[in-house]
Amino acid sequence: MDIQNTLLTSLRTLAQQHTEDTLGDRNNYLGASDVGYCPRKVILGKIHPSEHDLATLLRFQRGHMAEDIIARAFTAAGYCNYEQQVELVLSGDVPLKAHVDFVFTSNTHNIKSILEVKSTNRIPDGPYSSWESQLYIQMGLLAEQYPEYIIKGAVLALDIANGEVAFFNGYEPQTTIFNGLQERAGAIWSAFQAMLHQEEAHLDTEVSPLCGFCDHITTCPQFETEHVPQLAGVVEALQELQAREKNVQGEIAKLKRHLLAVVEQKGPIASGGCFLKKATRSRKHLNMDRLEAFLAESGTGIEEYQENRSFSFLEIRKAKAKAA
Structure with missing residues (x-):
């Protein structure tokens, strides 16, 4: 089925x-x-x-x-x-x-x-x-x-x-x-x-971000050329948010390091309506050295088990200025 x-x-x-x-x-x-x-x-x-x-x-x-x-x-x-x-x-x-x-x-x-x-x-x-x-x-x-x-x-x-x-x-x-x-x-x-x-x-x-869901975009006159100025505001908003995201992530990491240093020295504490303590967890991971040694003994290599898989993402690069 x-x-x-x-x-x-x-x-x-x-x-x-x-x-x-x-x-x-x-x-x-x-x-x-x-x-x-x-x-x-x-x-x-x-x-x-x-x-x-x-x-x-x-x-x-x-x-x-x-x-x-x-x-x-x-x-x-x-x-x-x-x-x-x-x-x-x-x-x-x-x-x-x-x-x-x-x-x-x-x-x-x-x-x-x-x-x-x-x-x-x-x-x-x-x-x-x-x-x-x-x-x-x-x-x-x-x-x-x-x-x-x-x-x-x-x-x-x-x-x-x-x-x-x-x-x-x-x-x-x-x-x-x-x-x-x-x-x-x-x-x-x-x-x-x-x-x-x-x-x-x-x-x-x-033109709007909803154009990506339109079945008729390939024949739309607004997209006959590569230059679509109507989306400039959306692109600028995305870039601004991405820049803010990097700054926020950096601030989050810094504050986490400071608080972790405190609980590592003092132990569990309560503050800001929250309970803070150091937590340790483990996760499984591949030991590549041992795996490669095992495969070598079997007469093969790890590259034989690797394959390419495609994925899609939005790439944004600054457009080159045209010569006068």
């Missing part, structure tokens, strides 16, 4: 069923989450959809799990004033829909609150712009449908693997932002319709 192929095939089927059951045919409308992403990626993804790999499918399942976990937690806490997967539709020429994870209603205070749940590999310092765009569309649509209610919104980010949670609260509908997002949705939908009818259309592109 090929377990990986079984998982891939089954999860693709589950993903398709879930989309059909909860979202319908996404080629017939724009989702609120579509509007916050690169227009070219959204349009080409609808026209030339690709089959998701196993990693992507597992991330989808993790997202569903996150929503289920939150729903069970609310139910266990006694909350019953919420609805899940609430569909909101924009009135107008652009078929824009939102499927809201949770809508809480307080009839006593005349408030409807949106909670959007995001499953992520790492909790960000702040909500991503695409999350906020989605939330502003959801709040705008909900305000249109329920003008008599006060509308509020929040994003709950979950890192299931590390057990971390972040709550980004305090959002309210913003007419200017909502109108701007509607215009953006209209431009995306117009370009999509033009391409469907074999008409010439300009596809706006937006």
